[in-house]
Amino acid sequence: MGRSIFAKHIDKRNKIVKNKSILQTSYLPEALPHRSGEIDEIATIIASAFEGDKPSNILIFGQPGTGKTAVMNFIGNELRKEDPDGERCVYVYINCEIVDTQYGILQNIGNQIITDFEKRIPTGWSLEKVYSETKNYIDVQNKVFVIVLDEVDRLVVKSGDDVLYHLSKINEDLKQSKLSLVGISNNTKFVEFLDPRVKSRLGEEKKIFYPYSAQQLGDILRSRAELAFEPGGLEDGVISLCAALSAQEQGDARRALSLLRIAAEIAERNGDATVAEAHVKSAKSKIELDVVSETVKALTQQSKTVLMSIIHNTKNDNKTMTTGDVYSTYNELCDVLHVTVLTQRRVTDLISELDMLGIIHARVKSFGRAGRTKEIELSIPQEICRMLEDDESMRLLKNYRPPKQTTLSC
């Protein structure tokens, strides 16, 4: 049997990580450190449905990576353990980032709970029919339904609050079953855009998830690392460093995990036997670099051209420049790139946008008689500049040499 081309890479690679999927953010662990309080509170609310009460709807708020989704899915798993055949309770999870239309939501709920394949909801019914069909199906089952709408603010932005209106009043139409609606959002303000009735019904119970502290992040990482890494694969201080770095960034557990995961990947690729603090540091800069390069790639042609003008000025030994400098370079580059020239007014706006994205640094400064303008500096690393130069949008610039700085002597 011939060895595949991958074999030598797979064999040679140092194994530090025993099970990579555990470090993935999608992995749902057996236990969620530092969230037992939240789990209890939410479980209590949902459990009341089993005692015949009308369950309260819940809204969960919290910054990214504070465990909102994990907690709900954990509860979902517990419900299934409690009731393996789904005789009393059904857990439905929908991510509104993915399913973001009224129809999609109703159809998705319906199809997750309708076991009979023949009766599945197709696309093409009227909204009312999907709603009543789903509602009837829910009611005849005589069970408790827990419906989780993750990233619910996305849904409201994209298709308004009509679905929430219907779903939140569905309990009034149900005779046997109970339905508990759980909305998850990282934006506290989105409720202000809701119809007041929806707002009060949906937010009967509110729960805020606060960011993890460095200590707590450390515990989370440790519990996963034990399972994921080979014994002795991690040097002392690696976990604390990941935790500390992520705690600075709003206590995001997701970030902390990817920091650790990427650090491990770097270590393995280097052929090192253990993950060290240095790997974490390079993982951090890799993540940051990735974010910036994605941002730059996503810019419009115009913004890229403006940015390129700033890069060109920087290269011309002109590290700090004014709006006027940028605009004249921009004019030259537009000519070479066959890009339409925008007005200076517009370009100042584009410069401000680049500033807000953190790609450049710009501040207004007065030069007295020499006028009042923005002082602009590049604030991205060389690699990103090179990446932009190789970008398809800059193809025509390949062989372009900027004209020499002509110092006017009259």
Next chain:
DNA sequence: AATCCACAGGAAGCCCGGGAAC
């Protein structure tokens, strides 16, 4: 104190594509 530079950045309105309403 007055002047004046080189813009900043607000206001209003145009154009265009896309999605909802008719």
Next chain:
DNA sequence: GTTCCCGGGCTTCCTGTGGATT
């Protein structure tokens, strides 16, 4: 299908401004 509306990108026109210079 047509119409209406909306938002984003953009232009035009404009007033405002900090401080070196006069």
